[in-house]
Amino acid sequence: MEALQDIVERTVAAMGYELVELELGQQGLLRVFIDAPAGIRVEDCERVSHQLSHVLMVDEIDYERLEVSSPGLDRPLRKPADFVRFAGEEVTVRLKRPFEGRRNFEGVLTVEPEGRFGLELVVDAVRASVPGKGQAARRIPKLPPRKPKAAASPAGTGAADAPEATQKLVFALDEIDRARLVPKVKF
Template sequence: MDVHEVLEKTVSGLGYELVDVERSPRGRVLRVFIDKPDKPRGVDVEDCALVSNQLSRVLMVENFDYDQLEVSSPGIDRPLKKEADFERFAGSEITVKLRLPVNGQRNFKGVLQGVREGKVRLQIDSGEVVFDLMSVDKARLVPNFDRAKSTDRLV
């Protein structure tokens, strides 16, 4: 198994979602971002410590070479990576950078309408734009501090 498979299996086995994995340029630092969708305030320090301890043991047993492991929340500007992310956060404001331009534009900001059959729908000021999920280079939630105050939830 590769490191991503081991991380996914371990994190999901603990009841968390693996959001993203980053490696430093020389591969010595392994950053793991986790979430717990059913937890209203998102992951906290105790969640990160639990996952970090378990991952440390598993990575040692599996003989993966790294110097430092960092486990954290994806933050209030959470990246959207998987199709399930685009479904889960429908109705949220997001920013998107595409690999190739649509109508001469690569960067968009708008309200995510969802994804269907691999096509992402985004409501922007000038109307709706539709693009292939596979053409997304980066997508992130736009923090909404007004909503965070009213619902006591950051994401």
């Protein structure tokens, strides 16, 4: 698998793309997920598929079917370069070990000193503590107040005036099980 990974990564990189993930599926299926700063189009997948078919044949790599695609809207983050590239974006992170009783977190990705990364977790205190239909109330940790986005009204009683609070989770890559972008669809 390591030799295959190297061959595919070299080929994809030489074409100006990034190898995000490589999967070996059942019945000889080889899936390759690629990305580029400008995004991936069908034509990009066709180009890479065509080139990889030739390279894998020359290197005598055995597979039955090749699929090349984009990593999708919920792109996985694996390498330090992925975390740097997507700093400022919303991501979900699953830790290997629980932190304060939780393993799953969602927030805005930050780059921290010493090769670490962070998540700015934003909690709307009113919305998070009031259960909606079919939801149980959640305990919200006490967090330091965040600078308000807009001035509150004098009455200060509306839900829109409720302060948001932030908390930062800082981690090293070896502490996370997986990380993915939060899908954002623009119409």
